Amino acid sequence: MNLKTKLNNIRMRFKAASKAFLDPIPTLKPKILVKTVEPSLVLDNQLLAGKNVLITGAAKNIGKSIAIEMAKQGANIFFTDIVEEGCLNLEKELNTYPVKVRGFVLDISKPENIDYLYSILKENKIIIDILVNNVGIQFETIGINKLDLGEWQKIFQTNVFGPMYLTKLISQMMVSNSIQGSIIFMTSIHQETVVRWPSYSSSKAALGMIIKELAVDLAPYKIRVNGIAPSWVAEDEQKQPLSIEYNLLHGCSISPCYIGRAAVYLASDYFSKFTTGTVLKIDGGTTLYNYRVAQNPPQLKNPIFFYINIMFHIVQRINRKIKRIAAIFTQKLAPGRLEAKSPTFKTLFPKNAKIKRVATGFQFTEGPIWFTEEKYLLFSDIPANKIYKLTPNGELTIFREPSHNSNGLTRDKQGRLIACEHGTRQVTRTEKDGSITVLADIFQEKKLNSPNDVVVKSDGFIYFTDPPYGIKPEQQEQLIQGVYRISPDNNEIIIVVDDFIKPNGLAFSPDEKKLYIDDSERRHIRVFDIQSDGTLSNGRIFYDMKVEKPGLPDGMKIDVQGNIYCTGSGGVWVFDLAGNHLGTIVTPEVPANCAWGDEDYQSLYITASTSVYKIRVNIPGIKV
Incomplete structure (x- = not known):
């Protein structure tokens, strides 16, 4: 490049920069490469209108909330759970929305059940646009001396292998039907926070890496793969959150509706068209708790209140466990x-x-x-x-x-x-x-x-x-x-x-x-x-x-x-x-x-x- 050409380029750049400074409003509109969702659809609760959603483990808590929040946005809801009563109750609630609803009483940890579910979807020509792998179980076994290989196998079969097999089939369905879909895995903050439940935490950590691998694998087909990592999600019988000091932001457990809305965010093209391979953490600062306490421990005027608070949370935890056990024998x-x-x-x-x-x-x-x-x-x-x-x-x-x-x-x-x-x-x-x-x-x-x-x-x-x-x-x-x-x-x-x-x-x-x-x-x-x-x-x-x-x-x-x-x-x-x-x-x-x-x-x-x-x-x- 000769000197004359270089000077000409500099002059053109200076002219363009001056014009931009003096007239910041561009005269040319940028070329739109991606079709966007109209803002009116957001206001009218139509972010997922006409989409077919499949949610596993949907009869209660997080799964139920995801189903309801997506139904509010116009999605047709297909879901699974192992409890028929929960399925029937959720179907009844979802039928109050103008969407298609169908529940399946299935154990997603079993490949034959997944094959059956997939065959029903194909038979009825139901093409899934959004898959939410919510199903999961946990054991609270602590320590290597109590290692139970059967427990680990059951955890991984339910939390990892079953969802992966289902994802394989549904992603193939999306690809063969040119669906630029969304796949969401429900993981946990325990994938990065030590709680000494090794089997459960390891399964969630595995999902964290699987999300990234699948995101790369399915990106050529415009299929997004993301995850949600919540901390403690719970409400009492009056639908109120429970007190917990580890949530730095609000000092309470997370209501399931917030996880449901996060799932809508990741599922909708309007918000997440370019989001993939991401795990959205929703924990109210729980994962920051240990760092904050270690660096700046709270100053209590009277230590007795500190120990009373600890005992209160211990009693709460024991009470919840007793209720879970009693529910098995006195379930209504x-x-x-x-x-x-x-x-x-x-x-x-x-x-x-x-x-x-x-x-x-x-x-x-x-x-x-x-x-x-x-x-x-x-x-x-x-x-x-x-x-x-x-x-x-x-x-x-x-x-x-x-x-x-x-x-x-x-x-x-x-x-x-x-x-x-x-x-x-x-x-x-x-x-x-x-x-x-x-x-x-x-x-x-x-x-x-x-x-x-x-x-x-x-x-x-x-x-x-x-x-x-x-x-x-x-x-x-x-x-x-x-x-x-x-x-x-x-x-x-x-x-x-x-x-x-x-x-x-x-x-x-x-x-x-x-x-x-x-x-x-x-x-x-x-x-x-x-x-x-x-x-x-x-x-x-x-x-x-x-x-x-x-x-x-x-x-x-x-x-x-x-x-x-x-x-x-x-x-x-x-x-x-x-x-x-x-x-x-x-x-x-x-x-x-x-x-x-x-x-x-x-x-x-x-x-x-x-x-x-x-x-x-x-x-x-x-x-x-």
């Missing part, structure tokens, strides 16, 4: 009821029939079966790895531990216990001397998935369903989720139906000429004709149980008149032989299975989440 559940859809329904029950809770405090109950001679009920608690025995007078004892995570239970014609075991992936029989015989564990040289429910025909043939609920996707060896039949001599296993997605409960008609089987994935019951050789034919849909409420068809029983009782959304659905839905036994908790019991077989025992319920009926059930 909505009362059960009979919801009739036909006048016939009420004739099936005695006048003033009530749904009684006869046992509670379990993790997840399943597979009830009544033993007539001994006069007791057996049922499984799958995650607790136990089979319990319950007598009519309420006496509860452990029948078997470990149970190998047994699920469905029944009896053969000799009165021997038949069990479907998730842990061993087999069907077993307990002999009269207490020994265990394996009836089925392999089909065509491959391990079964996880036998789920089982029935025995009067001629000794055993039929069982084999969905993959009890295993991880990488453990599945069978290419199908089938229904199998075991011969009475235990020498032959054949597959009788191979086109189910998630076969589950099954039951014979009173004359044993038909077999009813439900498919939890498709949410319907099918019925098959039983041939003379025990094979099945002429499969057809008996009833479609799809509804816009949490719950899936699961365990099933039939009375002597052929009425079908099938657990499903909201309770136990009752059908007549013609396939008419007569009504529903609405249960306080999500039901999984049921069984006839007591000496007259006129009691229906229902296993539902953490409890076992019972209701009397007028028509006896088929004896097993």
Whole structure:
């Protein structure tokens, strides 16, 4: 560049600088490269109008607040939680807004549940624009001497692995549909603050780095990935924050609504179009507390008040723990009821029939079966790895531990216990001397998935369903989720139906000429004709149980008149032989299975989440 050119450039720059100084208002408008949201949309609460949001762990506290705040901004809310009552309550509250709402009772720590959720979204053509990974659990175990690998595995499965698998599927959905979406992880200040809960803090620290990695990975697709790291979020029964000295800004806990609004901020294009890889800390200065105290400890005129304050917070903490424990045993559940859809329904029950809770405090109950001679009920608690025995007078004892995570239970014609075991992936029989015989564990040289429910025909043939609920996707060896039949001599296993997605409960008609089987994935019951050789034919849909409420068809029983009782959304659905839905036994908790019991077989025992319920009926059930 010669001297003349250099002088010319300097002159032009000086001229431009002088003009800018004398006339600061630019004459040229900058070119707009990014489409922006109109300010009027902010004022009209339409920041997320028409967006489809998926929120995990949404039934209470932070998750519930996020759902409500996003619904206020016009978003359609799809959410998950493991507590059906919480899902129903949140659905009811969200339905007050002019948006679409649907809840799913699902455990996001299980890949098969995530696969099911994803399949429902695709089936209903629901494209997710915003994913909020809120679900999380914590253990307060302190110290290496109390290290529990099972605790760490459960923490990471729920807080990290489950959300990551869901994020993988939803991000693929966003990319394939050209959605410039937003993914939000709920982490915690414990990712950087030592509270001596190593498993929980480590899982949250992992999320902090995952947010950054995913932000880089998904940036080419214009998908934002961010996080929110709150400190203690809590309110009392009057929706007021609780006192806490560690919050320097306000001296109290954080109300959940502020986390919900922060999620709206990160989800909206108006505020966060260029924000990704960021963790938004909302702690009121809690993470600064130790530094401030160490540098400038507060001067107390009377130390006695300092110790009183400490004791007050200790008592508060103990009181909260006591309330949590007491809630397990004294939880206030909505009362059960009979919801009739036909006048016939009420004739099936005695006048003033009530749904009684006869046992509670379990993790997840399943597979009830009544033993007539001994006069007791057996049922499984799958995650607790136990089979319990319950007598009519309420006496509860452990029948078997470990149970190998047994699920469905029944009896053969000799009165021997038949069990479907998730842990061993087999069907077993307990002999009269207490020994265990394996009836089925392999089909065509491959391990079964996880036998789920089982029935025995009067001629000794055993039929069982084999969905993959009890295993991880990488453990599945069978290419199908089938229904199998075991011969009475235990020498032959054949597959009788191979086109189910998630076969589950099954039951014979009173004359044993038909077999009813439900498919939890498709949410319907099918019925098959039983041939003379025990094979099945002429499969057809008996009833479609799809509804816009949490719950899936699961365990099933039939009375002597052929009425079908099938657990499903909201309770136990009752059908007549013609396939008419007569009504529903609405249960306080999500039901999984049921069984006839007591000496007259006129009691229906229902296993539902953490409890076992019972209701009397007028028509006896088929004896097993």
